[in-house]
Amino acid sequence: MVSLTKNQTVSLAKQSSALSHIQFGLGWDPIKKKGFLGGLFGGGSDSIDLDASCVMLDSAGNVIDTVWFRQLRSKDGSVQHSGDNLTGEGDGDDENIKADLSRLPANVEYLVLTVNSFRGQSFNEVDNAFCRVVDQQGKELARYKLTEQGNHTAVVIASLRRSGGEWNFTAHGLASRGKTIEEMLADITSAVVRS
Numbered sequence: 001m002v003s004l005t006k007n008q009t010v011s012l013a014k015q016s017s018a019l020s021h022i023q024f025g026l027g028w029d030p031i032k033k034k035g036f037l038g039g040l041f042g043g044g045s046d047s048i049d050l051d052a053s054c055v056m057l058d059s060a061g062n063v064i065d066t067v068w069f070r071q072l073r074s075k076d077g078s079v080q081h082s083g084d085n086l087t088g089e090g091d092g093d094d095e096n097i098k099a100d101l102s103r104l105p106a107n108v109e110y111l112v113l114t115v116n117s118f119r120g121q122s123f124n125e126v127d128n129a130f131c132r133v134v135d136q137q138g139k140e141l142a143r144y145k146l147t148e149q150g151n152h153t154a155v156v157i158a159s160l161r162r163s164g165g166e167w168n169f170t171a172h173g174l175a176s177r178g179k180t181i182e183e184m185l186a187d188i189t190s191a192v193v194r195s
Contacts, residue, residue, distance in 0.1 A: 004144045004171040012133065013166040015141035020102045022136070022167075024113055025093030026052040026157070028129040048126055050115050052095040053181050054079055057110040061189040064108055066181050067097060069118075078103035079111070093132075099160075101167065109162050110192045116154035118179055123149050131157045133169055144171035154178045156191040 002010045012019055030048040053068035056079065065074045072081040082096040099111060113131055123129075129146040144158055152175035161168045172191045178184035 002142045004142055004169075006144075006148075006171055006173040009168050009170040010142050011166055011168050012135075012141050012160075015135075015139075019135060019167060020100065022099050022101060022141075022160075023134045024052075024054070024097045024099070024158075025132045025134060026050075026096075026113065026115060026130070027092060027094045028115070029127045031125050031127045048121055049117065049119050050094070050121075050126065050129075051118050052081070052097060053114045053116070054081070054097045054099070055110075055112040055114065055181060055185075055188055056104075056108045057112060057189070057192065058107045059109040061110075061193045063185065064105065068181055076103065076105055078105070104162075111160040112156060112188050112192055113158045113160075114154060114156050114176075114181065114184055114188065116176070116178055116180065116184060120153055120179055122151045122153055123155065123175070124151060129155075129157075131171075133160070142169045144173070146173055148173060148175065150175055152177055154184050154187075156184065156188050159192050161192070 028050055051069050055066050056064040067074050067079045067081050078100045080098045132143040133141045135141055154176040156172045156174040158171050174191045176184045176187040
């Protein structure tokens with residue numbers, strides 16, 4: 001498994017020999033409130049409703065399809081979302097997105113993973129956010145831990161790019177102010193087209 005830093009890219013072909021199905025796991029926790037007031041008001045029982053999404057782009061950055069909590073499956077069926085986690089509580093992946101790489105339309109060059117707060121909660125309230133890629137045997141190929149906090153409500157967290165028949169995974173960690181995919185499109189496109 002490769003642990004990535006911001007703007008680092010890894011070839012998934014070097015991590016797994018036969019790569020036809022992958023799963024993106026995204027996780028996060030609400031920040032635990034400290035001190036007397038934190039204990040008085042629940043000490044971290046606040047929930048953080050982040051939404052993981054996958055935007056399918058062509059080589060020019062045009063949107064082909066989007067998989068998110070309002071559309072859990074791509075129109076061609078190659079990408080599927082596990083469903084919305086409303087709290088971020090618990091260990092491990094909070095939301096999963098599975099992709100059958102062999103069924104992706106030929107014009108899909110990028111799968112871009114985003115996390116956004118539909119309710120407008122900022123990343124100052126988020127802790128332990130990460131994105132990981134797992135192959136069809138359950139082997140973790142790459143992981144990116146998001147360390148930046150701030151007033152932003154979304155992050156273009158990572159992307160998978162088809163390049164000469166192989167797939168490269170890039171950690172972006174690009175902060176955005178969008179609450180929905182539509183509001184993030186300019187940041188999504190600039191993250192992958194410039195990389």
